[in-house]
Amino acid sequence: MAKKNDWVRIHRNVLEPQERTGKLPEDTKQVPLEMWVKGRLQNETAEIGDEVTIVTSVGRAEHGTLIEVNPCYELNYGAFVPEILEMEDRLRSALFGGDQA
């Protein structure tokens, strides 16, 4: 459960498919324009999935579905890509010669 002033992330559809611009590829036409934003929860309490109001870091009010409390970044350096090592080996060998690579 989230409490007032918790840092949260919300989601809502800004434009439903029929509200979007006409100049779109077919696949994009089928889906809504969605939005995610973070801020401090204004409701006294809320559960994931509730419709809530937040105040963002610039002080703007936004509304949407609560999807995350204390949202964190999960980006990283990704899975190992062996081709990168292969590039390294090939480059060193191209410049310095095989034995010195």
Next chain:
Amino acid sequence: MINGMIVDKSYQAVTGRKAQIIDKAMGVDYSKYERDGVAFDYEALMNGTGYTLEDHIRIQRQFNVGNTPIFELHNLTALARKYAAPGKGARIFVKDEASNPAGSFKERRAAASVYHAKKMGYKGVIAATSGNYGAAVASQAAMQGLKCIIVQECYDSKASGQPEIIEKARKCEALGAEVLQLTVGPELFYEVLVMLEETGYFNASLYSAFGVGGVETLGWELGHQFLERYGKHPDVVVCANAGGGNLTGTARGLIKAGCPAQVVAASVDLKGLSMASDKQFNRKSFTTAHTGFGVPYATDPDHSDVPRSAARPLRYMDRYVTVKQGEVFYITEALATLEGMEKGPAGNTSLAAAFSLAQEMDQDQIIVAQETEYTGAGKHIQPQLAFARKNGIELLFGDPADEIPGTNIVFPADPGLLKARDADLDHMRASLIKRQVRNATGPLTDDDIAYLAQETKSDEAFVKKVLAAL
């Protein structure tokens, strides 16, 4: 609600109010630059900001932007010479724009916008960008004491986001900005209009004269740095090209520094991929500096978030080359492993082209890749390639000429296979001319013809030939 009235926020209503929203959010009366016919007064637009090159330099110094070092890449030069004809293989340099406070040249573009917004009494700035410009505006807003909202195109409809864009969101938030993340679609600009209207903030458009004028310092520095250090000008300056502001500003700065270098545009070849397609969004590995922006913005500069774009690259471009995704990743790895510099992949687009173009030039000549960008989790060769593989893209070694965007990424099997390929610049020039005369209400005047020649760095004979073929 604005002044107690209920505001219609539908797509049609908001885009219908675009002119007045932009007018209020920038304080620039674009109509005064229009001339009769298709022409407008580009130099008046560029000079109309009230900020000269000297002002931009002063503002950038005050807020820690610019004056970045140039590095000679001895090992990449030696490698290029192994694949060049005897006597060929120009000295390759890079301008380390990653050493700007937010990690890219884009801060030059942000500094004067934020400065001007503050001077005019705006409480905050808004920018539409999934790229480094967001971090640049956020950084300058933090430094100069304004609020900041960045609107990003970030996810596909499965909420899967490009790792590079997610990193940019993190950085913008770290610098105090609010980040609005959207799914794929050109309605990004609609959302910006909604935000501008709601907040009354300044539109820190990438395409304003404040922004593009700010990049002139980069070209100006290049002109002076080489003269001071090597007693001569660079022969070729390669600029990554997307929206066109990088090339436009750099070229204008080079001219102001008296530097006669040839200006070459370089974009990552994403031919065949639709930039507005939900399903293709995550099948590309470059979110900027690619042909999906580079070509349409060069041939139709005025389809951005301002009525007249200050970024008009065809006015300054001597040549336009494309490189493949696999080639840019490869040169990124080369820069790390042979030169000891780990930088973000997209910022190395111009370096990939420079490595190939150097092989056409004499050994005593100088070629400069005019930017680098920061790197970090998400925005790095490894997570970007891992993400590509996860999205079904095949990674292989071979001839990058065989690369098919959205299907595979082909790394050069050996360095000699990395080739900058010429795009048809005359075709793009003709395309710009055709597009602009489409809006003509009467017969074209001599002023229009002269304007179109300037717009395309061509001459009146070329413009007339294109018009005759219509």
